[in-house]
Amino acid sequence: MRTQQALTCGKAAHLVQQARRMLLHFVRLFGLGLVLVCAVGRQDFGLMREALAETASKAERGFELRIENGRVQLAERVLRVQRGDRVRLRWTTDDVITIHLHGYDIEARATPDAPVDMTFEARATGRFPITSHPSHRGPHTGGKSSSHAGAENVLLYLEVHPR
Ligand SMILES: [Cu+2]
Numbered sequence: 001m002r003t004q005q006a007l008t009c010g011k012a013a014h015l016v017q018q019a020r021r022m023l024l025h026f027v028r029l030f031g032l033g034l035v036l037v038c039a040v041g042r043q044d045f046g047l048m049r050e051a052l053a054e055t056a057s058k059a060e061r062g063f064e065l066r067i068e069n070g071r072v073q074l075a076e077r078v079l080r081v082q083r084g085d086r087v088r089l090r091w092t093t094d095d096v097i098t099i100h101l102h103g104y105d106i107e108a109r110a111t112p113d114a115p116v117d118m119t120f121e122a123r124a125t126g127r128f129p130i131t132s133h134p135s136h137r138g139p140h141t142g143g144k145s146s147s148h149a150g151a152e153n154v155l156l157y158l159e160v161h162p163r
Helices: 004-060
Strands: 060-068 078-082 085-094 097-101 106-110 116-121 127-132 153-161
Touching: 060 153, 085 097, 085 106, 097 116, 106 116
Parallel strands: 060 085, 078 153
Antiparallel strands: 085 116, 097 106, 097 127, 127 153
């Protein structure tokens, strides 16, 4: 009876030890898993940061445009951007002039004193003329007013392409 008890005791102790060992093993595995998850997570964050940086660099489009004698000093008269880009057109001019981006209907009065910016988000796709108007005419409404026709001069075209 005593030996039986001792034997059972021994068995129980052995079982407890085995359980403890298994628990330790489990904790170790769990720890390893946690470390792996953290590592993968960090890599994901890295990829996300790269993707964000790429998006940011794609979205900002700046153009320096110089008007002399009523013409833009550029070889090609088309500015190409992609839908969703944040566009900044910086104008300098040798004369006082009103610049009008059709479609987006943005106007800016340019003077030789300082550059003037047009900033906007390219939401609408298409080809939009950028025209100059004699400065004394002032802003016009709509694209087909009689004062508009004839008085304007196409400087450039803005093309907004789908992504
Ligand atoms: Cu116009």
